[in-house]
Amino acid sequence: MIRRFGITERALHWVHATGFFAMLATGLVLYLPALSEIVARRNLVKNVHLFSALVWAIAIVLVVVLGDRRRLRDDWREIETIDGDDRRWLRGRKAPQGRFNAGQKLNALVTSAFALLFVVSGFFLWLGERDHRFLFDGTGTVHEFLTLGSVGLLVGHLYLAVIHPSTRHALRGITVGDVREDWAREHHAKWVEAERRGL
Ligand code: HEM
Ligand code: HEM
Incomplete structure (x- = not known):
């Protein structure tokens, strides 16, 4: 086995996912007339x-402040670097991947951008109700568009994480923390190589 994700x-991941599901469920009740009636x-x-938004934001800050910030910084550096192998992989060619493959990097980048935009648009929805000078026409549409986009991403993410036979072993990494080395070598060859060299 090889260590993939620390505490x-x-x-x-799970704080973000839990908050997201709570906000998605309540947001959809507000948005869909059929659910609003029930x-x-x-x-x-x-x-x-x-309340979920507030607890979610505080919990995320706490995890970052109290947790292993160096590790998170390394993750972020890896995620924001799209190299030649990633570009080849995205064009559908075979190319060795690092700790995150190019699709995961894009998923993480879009998820982070969406989280910020959710906070900003949600804050203005809240403020606009209290002070009409901050009531802007497009804010609700932005918030809804983000919801639709996130649900699209989430469907793909869940398919790969729990159903697709070749990738679902990753679930072990994000729950228990480690994965089989042969699986890691197949999906993240450059990462396993770097670990072996002690980088
Ligand atoms: C910091 C994060 C967030 C804040 C502060 C926030 C705040 C708000 C506010 C104030 C409303 C307006 C309720 C109303 O007047 O009807 C709203 C609606 C909504 N939110 Fe959020 N939200 C946040 C995150 C999210 C997330 C993560 C999702 C989905 C995954 C989401 C989905 C929705 C939906 C679907 C609606 C209904 C939109 C509509 O009725 O036009 N929100 N949110
Ligand atoms: C029950 C729900 C979920 C399951 C089973 C799940 C599963 C996973 C797994 C297995 C990984 C690790 C993949 C790897 O080995 O690198 C992962 C990573 C990740 N998850 Fe989730 N996840 C869930 C919910 C969510 C939600 C709701 C979000 C965001 C709204 C999210 C965003 C991410 C991101 C950004 C990553 C890192 C990049 C990537 O692997 O795509 N996840 N998740």
């Missing part, structure tokens, strides 16, 4: 949505 990385307590749902 901090797993905590960050759960007729709009104000309560809205408060749960906002």
Whole structure:
């Protein structure tokens, strides 16, 4: 076995996922008329949505501040570097991949950008209700567009994480922390090579 994710990385993933699911469920109740009618307590749902957002944001900051920041910094550096092998991989060619493959890097970059945009658009939705000078026409549309985009990403992410036979072993990494070395070598050859050389 080979260590893939430490406690901090797993905590960050699951805190983010839990908050996301809570906000998605409550957001959809606010958004879809069919659901709003079944759960007729709009104000309560809205408060749960906002409370989840607050708890989620605080929990993310706590994980980053109290956790292994060096490891998170290394992850981020890897994620924001798209090299020649990544570009070949994205064009559908075979190319050795690092700790995250090019698709995962894009997923992480888009997920982070969306999280920031959710915070900004959600904050203005909240503020706009209280002070009409901050009520902008497109804010709700941005928030809805982000929801649709995230659900699209999530469907692909869950398919690869729990259903697709060749990739679902990754689930072990994000829950228990380690994965089989032969699996890692097949999917993330450059990472295993670097670990072996002690980098
Ligand atoms: C910091 C994060 C967030 C904040 C502060 C926030 C805040 C808000 C606010 C104030 C509303 C307006 C409720 C209303 O007046 O009807 C809203 C609606 C909504 N939110 Fe969020 N939200 C956040 C994150 C999210 C996330 C992560 C999702 C989905 C995954 C989401 C999905 C929705 C949806 C679908 C609606 C209904 C939009 C509509 O009725 O037009 N929100 N949010
Ligand atoms: C039950 C739900 C979920 C499961 C089973 C799951 C599973 C996984 C797994 C197995 C990995 C590690 C892949 C690897 O070995 O590198 C991962 C990474 C990741 N997950 Fe999730 N995840 C879930 C929910 C979410 C949600 C809701 C989000 C964001 C809204 C998310 C965003 C990410 C990101 C950005 C990564 C790192 C990049 C990548 O691997 O694509 N996950 N997840």
